[in-house]
């Protein structure tokens with residue numbers, strides 16, 4: 610089975626009416642996104658006859674999901690009529706193949722601002738601030754849209770602490786979001802590792818989407834043998850791992866061996882009540898501290914002794 614995703618731009622007053630009409634006409638879901646946040650334009654093609662030329666309005670992007678055999682032309686015409694638009698709006702269509710409803714629910718996620726210079730922008734949105742560092746992301750079936758508090762904590766740490774030129778290991782890379790962010794923030798080389806082959810594939814695709822240099826980035830399915838190879842020891846300036854408390858405890862010797870002396874370990878996926886236990890394990894090799902807390906999740910960071 611497959612679906613069609615319809616996207617159109619309209620003014621904010623008509624967006625709700627179009628959305629309601631499309632749901633009545635068979636849309637499986639709709640999403641209204643403020644396409645011109647913070648900006649306003651004067652007058653539009655959609656102005657009702659007699660509306661004053663100077664009226665202020667803002668642009669909304671409406672996305673609606675339909676079954677593949679839906680008669681989109683008729684639906685758009687009927688919805689425009691119901692919303693009292695003088696002419697049907699221009700729209701574009703994307704085919705959504707059967708992959709997983711995860712992707713469809715993920716399509717509800719909007720651009721996320723991590724800092725004044727760093728944004729995570731899903732592939733189906735325009736970058737709200739084109740001058741910023743925009744990480745374009747399609748998480749597919751992998752974890753890591755940037756919306757989870759633990760991912761935000763790790764991204765904020767990278768944003769605040771990377772100086773440029775570091776070698777970075779992202780252990781449990783999911784969508785590749787942290788490795789790619791590190792690269793965009795100036796890391797010399799980023800290595801992403803995940804136990805899940807689908808996550809590694811998503812990471813590689815996201816690296817390509819972000820035009821990351823192949824020589825500066827690599828992704829691997831986790832094999833313990835690779836990471837106990839002495840040639841790979843003590844090479845990373847930063848090791849970031851957003852997994853969960855128990856795997857982090859289990860992986861501690863591997864993550865420790867990868868970190869060079871004076872390098873940083875950055876751990877999340879840890880609940881407040883688990884922080885002490887995880888910290889205690891890593892404390893034998895690192896000077897650990899709590900570097901951030903968000904919605905009950907903790908970011909632990911440390912410097913290799």
Ligand SMILES: C[S@@+](CC[C@H](N)C(=O)[O-])C[C@H]1O[C@@H](n2cnc3c(N)ncnc32)[C@H](O)[C@@H]1O
Nearest residue numbers: 752753760781782783803804805808831851852
């Ligand atoms: C919570 S997600 C984090 C994804 C991404 N780094 C982020 O911050 O949003 C954890 C990831 O770790 C992976 N993972 C879990 N246990 C692992 C292990 N023992 N070795 C490597 N990866 C693991 C999972 O497959 C998943 O993709």
